[in-house]
Every structure is written in structure tokens, then in C-alpha cells.
Amino acid sequence: MKLETLMLGAAATTALAATMAPAALAARGSDGQLSIIMWQAPSTMNPYLSAGTKDIIASSIALEPLASFTTEGTIAPRLAAELPTVENGGIAKDLKSVTWTLKPGIKWADGSPFTAADVAFTAAYCMDPSGGCAQLAKFEGVETVEAVDELTVKISFVSPRPDPFSAFVGAQSPVLQKAQFADCTGERAPTCTQQNFNPIGTGPFKVVEFRTNDTITFEANPEYRDPEKPAFARLVVKGGGDAAAAARSVLETGEFDYAWNTQLAPDVIAGMEAAGKGKNVAAFGSLVERIHVNLTDPSSDLPEGERSTAKHPHPILTDANVRKALSMAIDRQLLTELGYGPAGQPTCNLVPAPAAWASENTECLTQDIAGAKALLDQAGWVAGGDGIREKDGKRLTLVFQSSVNAVRQDFQALIKQWWSEIGVETELKTVDPSVFFGGDAGSPDTFQKFYADIEMYANNFEGNNPEPYLARQTCDKIPGPDNQWQGENTSRYCDPEFDRLIGEMTQIVDPAERGAMGRTLNEMLTRDSNAVIPLVYRGTVSAVSNTLGGVELNAWDSELWNVADWHRIQQ
The missing domain is CATH 3.40.190.10 (Periplasmic binding protein-like II)
Structure with a gap:
């Protein structure tokens, strides 16, 4: 298709x-x-x-950002008077800062003036390391955000940024009112119920x-x-x-x-x-239904605060052969036909667009049950009398969770069947989507907390620059008790080389080079590690x-x- x-x-x-x-x-x-x-x-x-x-x-x-992405993925000013460029002086010639000029006369819903101080405050709010900001990747590489005057805000970067439109661009990083959230920073952020439920916006x-x-x-x-x-x-x-x-x-x-x-x-x-x-x-746009593999141990036998954290690697899924076999056993074409029809396309990519960033890897598109069995055989996973494999006293049994949805439950049932054919026992778990995607640090059933072995969901990135989206998979974006269980790196994938390349990407200006780096990072997450197993571009x-x-x-x-x-x- x-x-x-x-x-x-x-x-x-x-x-x-x-x-x-x-x-x-x-x-x-x-x-x-x-x-x-x-x-x-x-x-x-x-x-x-x-x-x-x-x-x-x-x-x-x-709530609104300084600029929004249009239906074509281009950027249009919203609270900003114009889009910064090198020509109008908004983007520094050395690419180390971007200066936004705000539209005059904008007011918050309570009648107070909207100013650059609100923008600078919001940046500090999210960048506070104890606040557990879910959108921290939008501020990757940001050094300072300062209010130059009431209608001017300057964002400075640690190194040159060829694309400075991340923070405050798109609905994921809107501006909060400083007066309302001033007492809700750091560890207090999730406790401010009135502010979080009833934000004053523009x-x-x-x-x-x-x-x-x-x-x-x-x-x-x-x-x-x-x-x-x-x-x-x-x-x-x-x-x-x-x-x-x-x-x-x-x-x-x-x-x-x-x-x-x-x-x-x-x-x-x-x-x-x-x-x-x-x-x-x-x-x-960029929406991909995919599986995340938990690389840490979610066992309820562990103390609360240590489950699904780096303190305890997963006893089964840290074996790369198991992760690859799980991917090989899936028929993505059938999932797409049954679940989405013309509104879907089978994919091996976490980043399916724009085209320059999409890997040409298509290996996963062919289901290979025999190959998956052979791989597990070679890795020492031996089938027992009931057909379920074991190794070193560990039974290949996995808990597979997703949100309640008819298509997702159909996917779970099919995948469970395919995995049973290669000797994997799967227990299916469904969670109310309001809870699963709710981000409540006190709930055991959020996709960030990930108290299961495998989980399936979809999300996307804003605009046509996937860099911040890939940056969500760095080591410091792993959800845990120290960051209020926020962060998008739900697989707990942590590779210093991946982190190094993300840092290097922020300094690459040439679009072709950026696309090539993006493909490399995408393949590290998917084909090379199978920490993320893409299913359908939907x-x-x-x-x-x-x-x-x-x-x-x-x-x-x-x-x-x-x-x-x-x-x-x-x-």
C-alpha cells in the first residue's frame, strides 16, 4: 500500500x-x-x-503555545507576532538562540496581561529536575529562557540549533500563567490540583x-x-x-x-x-501503533519504587534474542488489514515520516515463525512439555498490557497466538484508557509506570522535526520515582551511544545529514535492539x-x- x-x-x-x-x-x-x-x-x-x-x-x-503546526506540518505563529527567521533577526546567525516577539494586547482569561515572563517561567517550570516534566524533551539543549522585555523572550541553546522550533511550538508545550503556577514548581507540581485541573489560558x-x-x-x-x-x-x-x-x-x-x-x-x-x-x-502524520518491551523487572515481588527501574534488569527481556523473536513472529500486514484497512500501513519504523527520516528497513514486514523458533533454540530457550520455553529456571511467560479498545484487544489476541507458536506464554491485561494514559504517579496502571513486561500503544510527534521525539528515548527520560513517573522512555532503553548521537544531532545543520542521523537512531531503537517493536503506521x-x-x-x-x-x- x-x-x-x-x-x-x-x-x-x-x-x-x-x-x-x-x-x-x-x-x-x-x-x-x-x-x-x-x-x-x-x-x-x-x-x-x-x-x-x-x-x-x-x-x-x-492553553496555547507561541506557534502551532499546521495540517501540512509547517509552523505558524499563534501567541507570537511572527515566526523568527535569520532574515528578520529572530534566529541568531550562529544558530545558538531564537528570539520570539509576542503579539501585543493578549490577555489571560482572567484579564491580566500575557507577557514574556510567563514564557520564561514555563520553561523553568518544565526544566526543574524535580518536577517530573513529561515534555522535557521539548527543552532538549536549551540553556536559558529569559524575558528580555514584556513582549520579547530569548531562548538560548547550549550549541547551535538548526531547528530551534521545539519549546513552545505545538500543543505539547504551551505557556502557563506564572501568577497561577508560581507555587507549583518542582516536587509541588503534581500536588496543585486546582491549577492542574483549571489552568488559566489565552x-x-x-x-x-x-x-x-x-x-x-x-x-x-x-x-x-x-x-x-x-x-x-x-x-x-x-x-x-x-x-x-x-x-x-x-x-x-x-x-x-x-x-x-x-x-x-x-x-x-x-x-x-x-x-x-x-x-x-x-x-x-507520525502516529505509529507499536509494542514497547520493558527492559527492567516489573515484578510485584520487588519493593515499590524499585519495580520497573534500572535497579533490576528484566530477567527475560534483556535477552536480545527473545526481543527479536517476538518481533519476527508478528504478521503486521494482517494486523493492518483487520484493524485499519486503508487507514493503516505496516511498518518497521518508529519514525515513519518525513520521508528523509524514515528507514528503508522492511525486514520485519515478513512474518517468520520458523526463524523465531530457530533463534530461541540457538539462544538456549528450550520448550517444555507444555510447549512453553524455559532457560536457567526462567519460564518464558510475559504479561502484555494495553488500553481497552476493540482493535487493540484484537491485536493482543492475535499476537498472543503467534507468540504461543514460538513457545511464549502470554497473559493479556487491559487497562481503562483514562487510567493507562492518565499520568497519575500514584496509579500502578499507567503506561509510564509499566508494571508489565510488554505494552502496546501509539503516539506521535509534532511538526516535521522528529528530533525531540527521538530525544525522548535517552537515559534521562526514563520514568521513575525520582521524576514523578513521567517521561516517554517507557522501555527503559539506555544506550550511551544513542545519547551521544542525540547530542550530536542538535549540532547538525544539513537536512540530509539530519535525516541520515534520524534513520540511524530509529534503527537503534527498533531493528537493532527491538526495545520498540513498530506495528502499524496509522x-x-x-x-x-x-x-x-x-x-x-x-x-x-x-x-x-x-x-x-x-x-x-x-x-
């Missing part, structure tokens, strides 16, 4: 938005209520304390009520910089249920206007669309009511990146 075919989903989305757009938008608040269902219910409104996509999307309704809507893992109520922000936006007076995000119920509520019953992440089999979606109330739309898919206009599905940023432009279509 070619990428050109897959991209038709994004083209269809753009075409749909164009046909829905009316001649003129209504005045602020005149379109009543906008109802959104996110079956993976948001757990916080602070994206710095959660790497969960659901929380980042929900927070983007109120976006088109303000939070009125947050009920964790349930409902978020917003109202139009009276201080929003465009007096004619948003068209809706009220926005309600409802959480809970499952992908099928969410899709049905838009496509069949019309109860909701928009359903996020309608990850369902193609035939199921087609049946719902037949009702004629809406369409499932897709856009392709589209971002959501359901949109025929009565909702202005939607431009964005796979490179928050799906709600332009919610200020959404409006009701009278039929």
Missing part, C-alpha cells in the same frame, strides 16, 4: 472542511454548545504532567469545571483576542465509554458533534456512516457531524488546534 493512497484521507478531510464552510462565521457564542466526546477521558489539563494525547488535546482548548475557551476522567465544561473566553470567535458559547468534553460508542454518538445518533480517536475496524465505521449524520475523517481518525464546520483534522498538532474556527452549519 502506497503512502499516496493513504494520504487521500487527509485530502478528504480538507475537502470536507471546504464544503462545510459557510460564507461567514457567526458572532462569538451565537452557535450555542459544542459537544465533543473523548472516550479516553482526560485526567488533567496540564500537559506538562501527562504525556497522554488525550490530556494534551483537552488542554489545548484553553485560548478561545476557558475552563469552568473539570471532573477528572469524566467531563470538562468550557465557556467562550471573553478575553480572547478575536472578538468574533469562538462561535460556540459553551464547549463540553465528555469522557468515558469506548471508541465504538463514541463514533456511534456522532455518526448514528447525532448526540455529539465530534468524536476523537474513532479507532475501529473499517467495516464497523462504514456501517455507522450509512446513517448519514457524519463522516469519519483521517489525516496522516492515520489520526475522528468522527465529525455534518452540522459542524471549520474542522481541519491535524495529525501534526492537537486535533483541536483550530477549535476557535469551528461553527454550526444550518441544514
Whole structure:
């Protein structure tokens, strides 16, 4: 299946938005209520304390960055007056700093002025080593962030940065209000419930009520910089249920206007669309469904605080032969056909795009049960009387967890069967997605804490620069008790050479060289180590009511990146 075919989903989305757009938008608040269902219910409104996509999307309704990524992956100013360049003096000629000029007159939802001091504070908030910032990779290589004056902020880098657009670009790193979060830095960050659930923002809507893992109520922000936006007076995000119920509520019953992440089999979606109330739309960016292998021991026999930490390497999965055999046994083509149809593509890459960064490795695309068996034989894993392999008194038994979702449970069942064929016993575990992706340091069931041997999920990076995304896999990004169990390096992969190359990449200017380095790093994580086992390059898919206009599905940023432009279509 070619990428050109897959991209038709994004083209269809753009075409749909164009046909829905009316001649003129209504005045602020005149379109009543906008109802959104996110079956993976948001757990916080602070994206710095959660790497969960659901929380980042929900927070983007109120919180904003200096710039956003467009549907094409390019960068457009948001709170900034313009995009810094070398020509306009915003990017230093030595590439060691970037200076942002803020739009004048922007106010927080409480009426106070938005200034460069808020930007500098947010950087210090995330870069505090005791704060457990989930988005620390966005600040990789940042030396200082200073407010030059009220409308000017300067970000200085340790070494030249060919692409300085990481921190404060995209929904993963918005600006927090200094006055609200001043007493919530460092170890106090997760304890500030009022601030984390009800952040004061500059976006088109303000939070009125947050009920964790349930409902978020917003109202139009009276201080929003465009007096004619948003068209809706009220926005309600409802959480809970499952992908099928969410899709049905838009496509069949019309109860909701928009359903996020309608990850369902193609035939199921087609049946719902037949009702004629809406369409499932897709856009392709960098989203990869993959397996993470836990390289540390999650055993409940270990003391709390030591499970899934570097103190205890995994007794089975530190064997590279086992990890490779697990990957070899999987039929990615079948998973794609059953789970996604034309909205997916089997892949061996954690970074599938842009093209210059995508490895040409296709070895994993061919299922090889016999080869996996032979590899385990050679590694000394011997099948017992029940067919399950053992070595040095250790039985090849794994706990495989994922969030509750029909497609993911189908994947788990198929993978369990394939692994049984090579002598691996698999116990399946499912976790409510609001908990799995919630980032609660006190929960044993988050994907960051990873109290299992294998886990499966998907996320993506913003824009067309995968460098910060790859930087999430360095040794210092491993979740643990010392950083509030935040961080994206869930496999606990730690290779000094990988870290060295990440540091080297920050100094490479030539695009071709950067792409080549990116491919090397991608292959280290996947083909060479199998710490990450990619499965499917999938589209971002959501359901949109025929009565909702202005939607431009964005796979490179928050799906709600332009919610200020959404409006009701009278039929």
C-alpha cells in the first residue's frame, strides 16, 4: 500500500472542511454548545504532567503555545507576532538562540496581561529536575529562557540549533500563567490540583469545571483576542465509554458533534456512516501503533519504587534474542488489514515520516515463525512439555498490557497466538484508557509506570522535526520515582551511544545529514535492539457531524488546534 493512497484521507478531510464552510462565521457564542466526546477521558489539563494525547488535546482548548503546526506540518505563529527567521533577526546567525516577539494586547482569561515572563517561567517550570516534566524533551539543549522585555523572550541553546522550533511550538508545550503556577514548581507540581485541573489560558475557551476522567465544561473566553470567535458559547468534553460508542454518538445518533480517536475496524465505521449524520475523517502524520518491551523487572515481588527501574534488569527481556523473536513472529500486514484497512500501513519504523527520516528497513514486514523458533533454540530457550520455553529456571511467560479498545484487544489476541507458536506464554491485561494514559504517579496502571513486561500503544510527534521525539528515548527520560513517573522512555532503553548521537544531532545543520542521523537512531531503537517493536503506521481518525464546520483534522498538532474556527452549519 502506497503512502499516496493513504494520504487521500487527509485530502478528504480538507475537502470536507471546504464544503462545510459557510460564507461567514457567526458572532462569538451565537452557535450555542459544542459537544465533543473523548472516550479516553482526560485526567488533567496540564500537559506538562501527562504525556497522554488525550490530556494534551483537552488542554489545548484553553492553553496555547507561541506557534502551532499546521495540517501540512509547517509552523505558524499563534501567541507570537511572527515566526523568527535569520532574515528578520529572530534566529541568531550562529544558530545558538531564537528570539520570539509576542503579539501585543493578549490577555489571560482572567484579564491580566500575557507577557514574556510567563514564557520564561514555563520553561523553568518544565526544566526543574524535580518536577517530573513529561515534555522535557521539548527543552532538549536549551540553556536559558529569559524575558528580555514584556513582549520579547530569548531562548538560548547550549550549541547551535538548526531547528530551534521545539519549546513552545505545538500543543505539547504551551505557556502557563506564572501568577497561577508560581507555587507549583518542582516536587509541588503534581500536588496543585486546582491549577492542574483549571489552568488559566489565552485560548478561545476557558475552563469552568473539570471532573477528572469524566467531563470538562468550557465557556467562550471573553478575553480572547478575536472578538468574533469562538462561535460556540459553551464547549463540553465528555469522557468515558469506548471508541465504538463514541463514533456511534456522532455518526448514528447525532448526540455529539465530534468524536476523537474513532479507532475501529473499517467495516464497523462504514456501517455507522450509512446513517448519514457524519463522516469519519483521517489525516496522516507520525502516529505509529507499536509494542514497547520493558527492559527492567516489573515484578510485584520487588519493593515499590524499585519495580520497573534500572535497579533490576528484566530477567527475560534483556535477552536480545527473545526481543527479536517476538518481533519476527508478528504478521503486521494482517494486523493492518483487520484493524485499519486503508487507514493503516505496516511498518518497521518508529519514525515513519518525513520521508528523509524514515528507514528503508522492511525486514520485519515478513512474518517468520520458523526463524523465531530457530533463534530461541540457538539462544538456549528450550520448550517444555507444555510447549512453553524455559532457560536457567526462567519460564518464558510475559504479561502484555494495553488500553481497552476493540482493535487493540484484537491485536493482543492475535499476537498472543503467534507468540504461543514460538513457545511464549502470554497473559493479556487491559487497562481503562483514562487510567493507562492518565499520568497519575500514584496509579500502578499507567503506561509510564509499566508494571508489565510488554505494552502496546501509539503516539506521535509534532511538526516535521522528529528530533525531540527521538530525544525522548535517552537515559534521562526514563520514568521513575525520582521524576514523578513521567517521561516517554517507557522501555527503559539506555544506550550511551544513542545519547551521544542525540547530542550530536542538535549540532547538525544539513537536512540530509539530519535525516541520515534520524534513520540511524530509529534503527537503534527498533531493528537493532527491538526495545520498540513498530506495528502499524496509522492515520489520526475522528468522527465529525455534518452540522459542524471549520474542522481541519491535524495529525501534526492537537486535533483541536483550530477549535476557535469551528461553527454550526444550518441544514
